[in-house]
Amino acid sequence: MGMLITVAWRNIWRSKTRTLVVVGATVVGIWALIFLLGFFQGQIGNYIHNVIQNETSHIQIHNPEFRKDFETKAFIPEAESKRMSLASDPLVSAVAPRVILSGMLASSNGAQGVRVRGIDSEMEQQVTGFHDKLTQGAMMDPSRKNQMIISERMASILKVKLRSKVVLTFQTADGHISNAAFRIAGLYRSNKKMNDELFVYAQIQDLRSLAEMPPHAAHELALVLHDFDGVEEAALRMKVDYPEEQVETYRELSPDLDVMKTQIKISMTLMTVIFMLALIFGIINTMLMSVLERTRELGMLMAVGMNKLKVFIMVCLETLMLSLIGSPIGMLLGFLTIKYLHYRGISLARWSTALEEFGMSDLVRPILPFQNYLWIALAVIITGFLASIYPSWKAIKLRPVDALRKI
Amino acid sequence: MHLEKFDMKNSVIEIRDLKKSYTETKVHVHALQGVDLIIEKGEFTAIVGPSGSGKTTLLNIIGGLDRPTHGNVKLNGQDIGLLSDNQLIDFRRDHIGFVFQSYNLIPVLTAKENVEFVMLLQKQTQADRDARTLELMTAVGLADRMHNRPNELSGGQQQRVAVARALAPKPAFILADEPTANLDSKSTADLLDLMATLNQEEGITFVFSTHDQRVIDRARRVITLEDGKIRSDEYRA
Incomplete structure (x- = not known):
């Protein structure tokens, strides 16, 4: 396994430009995803805060x-x-x-x-x-x-x-x-x-x-x-x-909050899925190119006795590594961006009139709970696994006799 | 793995009535039409023949990379027709050494790591691998280039590393496909000297496919194929 990891790691750096393009796209994608999720979370948080402060408080008691x-x-x-x-x-x-x-x-x-x-x-x-x-x-x-x-x-x-x-x-x-x-x-x-x-x-x-x-x-x-x-x-x-008496929480007093929260959750999930789909296709494309370029080499590996399982694992490892290198960088950048913008706030003063209609303030402080970062990390890992299946399958479908053209 | 013992102790390759046909771009090709061939341990044999003679098909089958349509192929005593695909991969790993025309070293590994590679697949210990790699790299005259990657070596040096890699698992025979096709005269001569020395001193069996007259001149047995059949089989002193 150690050898497979070494070979896989070195393989992905064979074409530095290509790997860096994929890593760069992953970094930018994850950064943008975290920013968007944080922005929406900040906006809904802001709305809930306004509703609680101006209308419902946390709890109200009535006759x-x-x-x-x-x-x-x-x-x-x-x-x-x-x-x-x-x-x-x-x-x-x-x-x-x-x-x-x-x-x-x-x-x-x-x-x-x-x-x-x-x-x-x-x-x-x-x-x-x-x-x-x-x-x-x-x-x-x-x-x-x-x-x-x-x-x-x-x-x-x-x-x-x-x-x-x-x-x-x-x-x-x-x-x-x-x-x-x-x-x-x-x-x-x-x-x-x-x-x-x-x-x-x-x-x-x-x-x-x-x-x-x-x-x-x-x-x-x-x-x-x-x-x-x-x-x-x-x-x-x-x-x-x-x-x-009748004791009600802010959620019971303002049921639209739950509707809005659900809508935001759906939007956030959709954004994550769309991003992961783009990542999957980007990575599959890159890995397929890499596998097809190495047809002869993969044929040689199989000829000298590397079995299909090992070839499959090697290509899987390459794909996973390719997917995962950029993730921590993108997540760190996203985290820092969210922290900074939470402190500074994003002014939407230009749209304040429209926002007032909905009870939203024109200063959004993006925020993203820690568990969302864990979900994104998990989603990238799953994406990497899914993306690795097709190129790895392609690799093991090669017959050494065809791959080498002649021995 | 079930190994069926072969009665001829000294034969590493035994082929009986080998036929192979396949369909290529809708044309049915009878690549081999009844080949009988025995290669014994310690031979230094060249298989020659024009394009379309069936030479490549024969070499693929001798290398365990392809299966016959008809006939019987025993490699190092094992009938490869009895092996599953996975068993055949293990068989190649343990019994056949390959030297390819375009070296086919793994570009991301150093010369030492390339030689070690098959031994790693065999799960040999680090100490055994280190000792064997040093021995082989010394034998091919590249002990000082162990840590260079293929792109830092000349074509001749790469092909020497490929020979060392092929020898690493102590195979029954080495199959070399046009090993000198990409080499200059000096590198070709050096490589042939190396192989001849290994053959004479270590008793290693070499089977070449080649067009190169320099290789043919050094071979002690030359098998000529034509139209899927052996046209001549000539032993030299």
């Missing part, structure tokens, strides 16, 4: 009736005590209570259906980092009543600006229609157009009192955990701890 019609009366009565108990859970990083009212927001110039989120600014900041989205004005001052933060887009729809007055019409907990005037304290901008046209923010205590809800009630408890991977497990436990 089981609330998400059916978003009715004001479907609140969690003792939300405050539950919030405090959840906040002391070692798995939980932060909890924010919300009162959510559906209603109509009107100015003297227009009206828009909205969902008002009554928030506690301090707690909300820990869960969603809402402060960072403010573009004008300031967060609402707890010492002042009836303030509201709306999106820049909403401001332009209603043709209002900072400190303008708007009127919210909504349903109270006992089913009456009521309205209240709010002053705009700040404008925000998120990276999802659809949300900007729907959500406005007020203070939780204002909405509670306007909707005639009990003093410790809320419609929603939004939780962020310390460990993203522990979400499912924590949610299961909370479902047991709070059987009267």
